[in-house]
Amino acid sequence: MKNILTFLILILLPKLIFAQESQHVEMAEGLFQSGKIYVVVTVLAVIFTGIVGYLIVIDRKISKLEKEINKK
Amino acid sequence: MESGTQNKTNKIQNVSPSGAGASKYWWKILAVILLLYTIIKGFLGPVPAQPILHESIRNLYFHVPMWFSMMVILFVSVWHSIKYLSKSTIESDIVATQAAHTGMLLGALGLITGSIWAKYTWGAWWVADTKLNGAAITMLIYLAYFVLRGSIDEEQKRARIAAVYNIFAYVMLIVFLMILPRMSDSLHPGNGGNPGFNKYDLDSNMRTVFYPAVLGWILLATWIFTLRVRLEKLKRKTLLND
Numbered sequence: 550m551k552n553i554l555t556f557l558i559l560i561l562l563p564k565l566i567f568a569q570e571s572q573h574v575e576m577a578e579g580l581f582q583s584g585k586i587y588v589v590v591t592v593l594a595v596i597f598t599g600i601v602g603y604l605i606v607i608d609r610k611i612s613k614l615e616k617e618i619n620k621k
Numbered sequence: 622m623e624s625g626t627q628n629k630t631n632k633i634q635n636v637s638p639s640g641a642g643a644s645k646y647w648w649k650i651l652a653v654i655l656l657l658y659t660i661i662k663g664f665l666g667p668v669p670a671q672p673i674l675h676e677s678i679r680n681l682y683f684h685v686p687m688w689f690s691m692m693v694i695l696f697v698s699v700w701h702s703i704k705y706l707s708k709s710t711i712e713s714d715i716v717a718t719q720a721a722h723t724g725m726l727l728g729a730l731g732l733i734t735g736s737i738w739a740k741y742t743w744g745a746w747w748v749a750d751t752k753l754n755g756a757a758i759t760m761l762i763y764l765a766y767f768v769l770r771g772s773i774d775e776e777q778k779r780a781r782i783a784a785v786y787n788i789f790a791y792v793m794l795i796v797f798l799m800i801l802p803r804m805s806d807s808l809h810p811g812n813g814g815n816p817g818f819n820k821y822d823l824d825s826n827m828r829t830v831f832y833p834a835v836l837g838w839i840l841l842a843t844w845i846f847t848l849r850v851r852l853e854k855l856k857r858k859t860l861l862n863d
Binding site: 574575576577586587589590593594597598601604607608611614615618621 | 649653656657660661664665668670671672675676844845848851852855858859862
């Protein structure tokens with residue numbers, strides 16, 4: 550009886566200890582698996598560079614105006 | 622912030638456009654590089670698996686820097702308001718107003734992104750939380766700043782009263798965003814009995830993205846703000862010429 554009890558404890562102990570580890574937090578593994586997330590990142594990078602390009606254009610226009618007005 | 626020296630460098634630049642040019646916009650390039658890095662590594666880099674948050678933890682790179690850069694830009698605003706009160710140069714008034722405008726843009730983006738994040742983690746678009754309500758009240762205080770400006774016609778008077786109000790507004794911002802949320806329990810990380818911000822910020826992987834992100838967003842905000850200041854100055858100059 551005693552042997553069986555220690556046997557059971559020895560078997561169940563790791564399960565009890567590592568029970569918390571098995572609580573799996575769901576992350577977007579599928580997204581990374583298919584590799585399509587890179588498409589999203591590329592799209593975002595393109596949009597961001599587009600906005601920055603827009604800022605640069607405005608910046609240059611203002612610089613040009615500043616020069617013209619300062620000449621007067 | 623640098624508008625005083627900017628005028629001087631503008632004049633130098635007119636003399637030698639090739640030399641002074643590159644030293645003037647290096648920080649804009651830095652902003653773009655940092656933010657591209659944030660977008661790429663922010664989405665692809667490893668993040669700790671946290672319950673409730675899941676992948677939305679990546680919002681830290683985008684939502685939080687909005688507030689950080691808002692506070693920096695609004696500090697620039699109040700700094701120039703104080704400068705106006707001591708020196709009464711209208712340029713300080715222009716800088717203070719445009720900085721406040723840019724700060725409001727960032728604050729609005731911070732509120733909207735926070736609301737979206739809250740919906741998918743706390744389950745509601747808005748909860749009556751000290752941090753959230755504090756942020757909303759801060760926005761209203763700054764909206765009143767623009768209402769106040771709009772209601773006074775005389776330029777000197779408007780600048781002076783607005784400068785005094787701006788100091789009050791920044792003090793209120795610190796009270797509502799930094800002090801009151803820490804004095805009570807809050808769902809929002811970093812406040813009261815919920816110091817969650819440290820928990821995921823301590824992750825060294827996230828730090829390598831978060832800090833560059835904050836700097837990048839602050840620099841981008843500064844860029845937008847300097848554009849606004851230059852445009853406003855041009856407007857006034859052409860009005861004077863007419």
